[in-house]
Amino acid sequence: MISPTRIRWACAAFAITLAAATAHACAQEATPQPVAVASPSPMDREYDGATHVTLAPYIWGPTINANYQFSVPAIVGSRPAHLIGGSVQVTPQQYLTKLNSAGMLGLEVRKGDFSLFGDAIYLNASASASAFSTIQVGRQGRIVIPATFSTDAHLSATMWELAAGYTFAHGHNADLGGFMGIRQFPVNLSISYNATIGRRGLIAPSGTVSSSELTSDVVVGLRGRAFLGNGRWYLPYYADVGSGLTINNQTWEAMGGAGYEFAHGQTLLATYRTLNYNGFPPNQHVQHLSMAGPLLGYTFGF
Numbered sequence: 001m002i003s004p005t006r007i008r009w010a011c012a013a014f015a016i017t018l019a020a021a022t023a024h025a026c027a028q029e030a031t032p033q034p035v036a037v038a039s040p041s042p043m044d045r046e047y048d049g050a051t052h053v054t055l056a057p058y059i060w061g062p063t064i065n066a067n068y069q070f071s072v073p074a075i076v077g078s079r080p081a082h083l084i085g086g087s088v089q090v091t092p093q094q095y096l097t098k099l100n101s102a103g104m105l106g107l108e109v110r111k112g113d114f115s116l117f118g119d120a121i122y123l124n125a126s127a128s129a130s131a132f133s134t135i136q137v138g139r140q141g142r143i144v145i146p147a148t149f150s151t152d153a154h155l156s157a158t159m160w161e162l163a164a165g166y167t168f169a170h171g172h173n174a175d176l177g178g179f180m181g182i183r184q185f186p187v188n189l190s191i192s193y194n195a196t197i198g199r200r201g202l203i204a205p206s207g208t209v210s211s212s213e214l215t216s217d218v219v220v221g222l223r224g225r226a227f228l229g230n231g232r233w234y235l236p237y238y239a240d241v242g243s244g245l246t247i248n249n250q251t252w253e254a255m256g257g258a259g260y261e262f263a264h265g266q267t268l269l270a271t272y273r274t275l276n277y278n279g280f281p282p283n284q285h286v287q288h289l290s291m292a293g294p295l296l297g298y299t300f301g302f
Contacts, residue, residue, distance in 0.1 A: 041172050042234075042261050043227060049112055056106035058297030060121070060273060067288040106297070113167040115177070120160040159185045163219070174226035183242060183251065185215040185277070213285060215277065217242035217251045225259070232261045236271060250279040255295070269297040 046052060102124065108117035163181020170176070221240025228234065238255040257271025274292035 041227065041230065042232070042265075043170060043173055043175060045265075046110065047112060047167070047170055047175075051109065051111045053302040054106075054108040054110075054299050055302070056108075056269075056297050056299040058104050058106060058269070058295055060104055060293065060295040062273070062275070062291035062293035065288070065290045066286060106299075113170075113177075115165040115167070115179075116163075117165065117179075118160065118162045120158070122158045159183070161219070165223070167224075173228075173230070175224045176222065177224050178220070178222055179240075180218070180220045182245075183217050183219050183240075183253075185217075186213070213247070215247050215249060215251075216245040217249070218245060219251065219253075221253075232263075234259050234261065236269065247284065248279065248281055249277055251275075251277050257295070265301045267299045269295070269299065271295045271297075 040048070103122045104120070106117070106119045108115060110116075161181060161183040163179040165177045165179035167175055167177040219240040219242030221238065223236075223238040225234045225236040236255070236257060236259055239253070241250075241252045243250055253273070253275045255271050255273040257269065259267050259269040259271075261267045272293070273295045274290070276291075277286070277289040280287050
């Protein structure tokens with residue numbers, strides 16, 4: 001319980017503060033003050049009615065988690081194609097050395113409260129992996145034979161997003177906008193495999209399987225940034241959710257971090273970004289995909 005003495009001291013301190021503020025306000029009214037013209041903030045310049053174009057190359061190093069499945073042709077007698085599935089986690093340290101080429105770029109065109117923005121990621125990589133499974137033969141599959149699949153995969157993917165946005169509210173230091181757009185994730189995957197059947201490797205078939213899948217999702221979300229006081233540091237934020245058009249699936253993405261805007265208008269950005277795909281039909285090669293990791297970017301204004 002708060003003691004009566006502390007309450008009296010708090011009331012006295014509040015009264016003294018109020019009296020000092022009143023005396024300061026009266027003194028300002030009595031003494032003519034020069035009219036201060038506030039310089040426009042970065043947010044004011046963004047919404048000055050002119051057309052602003054922003055180009056943002058960036059580097060994103062996510063850890064990739066995926067649940068996958070693919071079928072190989074019949075490898076024992078006349079049995080049907082065998083389904084191989086599993087999960088994999090790949091860190092930036094593992095795949096950066098295997099990148100053949102890559103590019104990441106963001107673009108925004110803004111005029112007042114209306115904006116059009118896009119994002120593109122291109123990856124061309126090679127990788128090797130092993131999967132362990134079993135082959136069932138005989139009547140009702142009573143005989144179970146262990147199998148090892150060694151694979152060499154080539155992945156070519158270009159993920160892009162295009163959206164139109166509208167700013168619901170903005171002030172001297174912050175804004176809030178909504179958007180709607182489409183995100184597309186076409187994946188071309190080619191896998192060469194060597195299967196060792198049985199513990200002694202008596203059967204060793206090999207072959208190649210390929211898949212080309214296109215995931216297009218309609219996304220809606222919120223984005224914006226908030227400057228810290230009247231300084232140049234700001235906090236960007238982004239979040240969206242979506243659902244598939246070409247393939248039934250769900251997707252969501254979120255990003256947040258910190259940025260700094262220089263006097264010449266260019267900015268340095270450091271955030272954490274996560275992108276997720278879920279809810280694929282049972283017959284798809286990819287059943288789950290998540291990419292999450294740090295992002296470093298630099299924006300140029302025109």
